[in-house]
Amino acid sequence: MTIELTARAAHVAGIRERAQAEMERLGVNAAFIDLLVETFYGRIRAHEHLGPVFEHRLAGRWPDHLAKMKSFWSSVAFKTGTYGGKPVQAHLGVEGVYEGLFAEWLTLFRATLDDIAPSEEAAQWFMATAERIARSLVLAMFYNPALDDPANRRLTLTQ
Numbered sequence: 001m002t003i004e005l006t007a008r009a010a011h012v013a014g015i016r017e018r019a020q021a022e023m024e025r026l027g028v029n030a031a032f033i034d035l036l037v038e039t040f041y042g043r044i045r046a047h048e049h050l051g052p053v054f055e056h057r058l059a060g061r062w063p064d065h066l067a068k069m070k071s072f073w074s075s076v077a078f079k080t081g082t083y084g085g086k087p088v089q090a091h092l093g094v095e096g097v098y099e100g101l102f103a104e105w106l107t108l109f110r111a112t113l114d115d116i117a118p119s120e121e122a123a124q125w126f127m128a129t130a131e132r133i134a135r136s137l138v139l140a141m142f143y144n145p146a147l148d149d150p151a152n153r154r155l156t157l158t159q
Helices: 002-026 030-046 050-058 062-078 087-091 100-116 120-142 150-158
Strands: none
Touching (some): 030 050, 030 100
């Protein structure tokens, strides 16, 4: 058992070291994560559609949310495992959220990366990650498997 735990710890440490080296190569550090979160959410707050949804949910709690998002992005980029939130549950039932908002969120995220990313590779990495996150949230929040059932499609088409 001790050998397994030691091997697992070494494996996790290796993952973190490789992630740190990759982020360094891309020009990403903790200061960039802070800038990304602060800039992006500043733009979210000013956005015509996203701003009211976020403000309704986070009024009076913006500092906590920004700290949580910095922890999230650091954990994702550097593979630290420090973020322990539940993103799907946090987004379920948020008043005013609809599927199309995620496309607007991604557009704003891309514009932020275009303006501040330390390298094009960093922008691509963060954008690909954001797209996977958005896709996961959309599937969790809006996907209806019955719509993919061929039997249901046939019924709908023939009725």
